[in-house]
Amino acid sequence: METTINETENQFFSNKKKGIDIKGKFVVGITQVAVLLIIAILFIILGIIVYEGREKFSWEFISSFPTDGMTKGGIFPALIGTFILVVVMSIAAVPFGTITAIYLTEYAKENSKIAAAVRFSIRTLAVVPSIIFGLFGLGFFIQFMGTGMDKAFNGGELHWGQPNILWASLTMSLLTLPVIIVSVEEALKTIPRELREASLALGATKWQTIKNVVFPGSVSGIMTGTILAVSRGAGEVAPILFTGAAYYLATLPKSLSDQFMNLGYHIYIMSTQSSDVEKTMPIQFATTLVLLILTLSLNLVAVIIRSRIRRRAK
């Protein structure tokens, strides 16, 4: 008996040795090249940005206004503008997104047509090109809402019917809404059924259960969603192109009806609209570096929180 087994084993191994599996090697090779290529591209991009931006990148660069027709100085107003944008955007999008997610996971019946329509809308919203959001913001918020507000409250005097932080933030919040909804939904689903049942069995109403048990358990999901949305919002330019971003402002915005400067838009301006593109190269790179650090670190935080949620789900 033993010899038979050994013989088959030998045959099995020798067979494998004899024929060279060209097809297999080819597939493995292709995948390895692809992986290396992606890593290389990432490092080349990051490398160039860090290398070219390192000289200009300093505290002074971050904390001072542009000077000399934006060929010198820093990016302080663009940074602050981006900050205000994402804050106002979050104030609009986070509660709205959270409430939608709670409806979808907690209240909507499995075969509900409304929920299906909402889900379809969210998915569609997530793939709409960002420039469309920009145009929508211009048409809906500025021309319809803004002009309407001016007519109603200001006797037609132009105040809200023009690009400003509020409209840009609201436009951006539409873009980031799907990110928030999906994150919160994911977190809500990790709350075990047993905990909901425990609460209901004690005579809690559905709303009390959501408020006291489900919602506290999904705070981290709301945070992840918010951070991802903020990081997305900080990096997008197209939605604010027509709705509030300014080429250059000598002062920081004072109210929601003011225009603002923005990091992404600043890069675009510097690299295409500047009087001397060559001269502003270091500023462009350093600004890009700031934007990258901002979005990458936000994403990193989101990834960490999300992995904690996933661990809890198991």
Added chain:
Amino acid sequence: MKNIKIEVKDLSLYYGEKKALKEISLEIPRNKVTALIGPSGCGKSTFLRCINRMNDLIPDVKITGQMLVEGIDIYDKNVDVVNIRKKIGMVFQKSNPFPKSIYENIAYGPKINGIKDKNELDEIVETSLRQAAIWDEVKDRLGDSAMGLSGGQQQRLCIARTLAVSPDIILMDEPASALDPISTSKIEELVHELKEQYTIIIVTHNMQQAARTSDYTAFFYLGELIEIGKTNAIFTKPEQKQTEDYITGRFG
């Protein structure tokens, strides 16, 4: 008749098309322990969850017949399910404390019922924990997370949490199936003490447990109630062949 707490008449339950409970009729006596036994999937847990309307949460469930608690049909349109669940507590198979402190776990129910006074809550927390025989183990760390307790302690905490809303009836769905023998015997002792004040219905897989803890036993098989009677009688001379086969371990 005064000593009947729950009267079930022709209760059937459908999951969509599938009939999971078939015309169940039985009476559950007051301040006694009634055990529901039967093989997995026989409908005993489903039946238990009918008593506090937990099955309401599952889509596509249809229930016919009557579930009279103190003479009131709890499936009547005018009955508020929230009040039903306050009067009929439930302890689950898997201990499910909230990820909150021990104190907050117990105070959860009373707080939902609108009790805000700190002294009153303190008192309820202590009484409930004492009743569930876990007070001495946790009295010095009420602020600690309930998740840090052992499995047996968690389950007794869940019992205390149920007692805190002062129910009349306590439903237990295999409360000791995930516990070690020592924790199990503590739960069983507890059941014994609690029946002075509460009507207890306990689902169990464990025949010895049913024999030890209960006064009455109901045997379920394939969604039907085969037999109900005094535990002594069921275990010594069951009337139905199926009950005997199950109890003697011939199937299940």
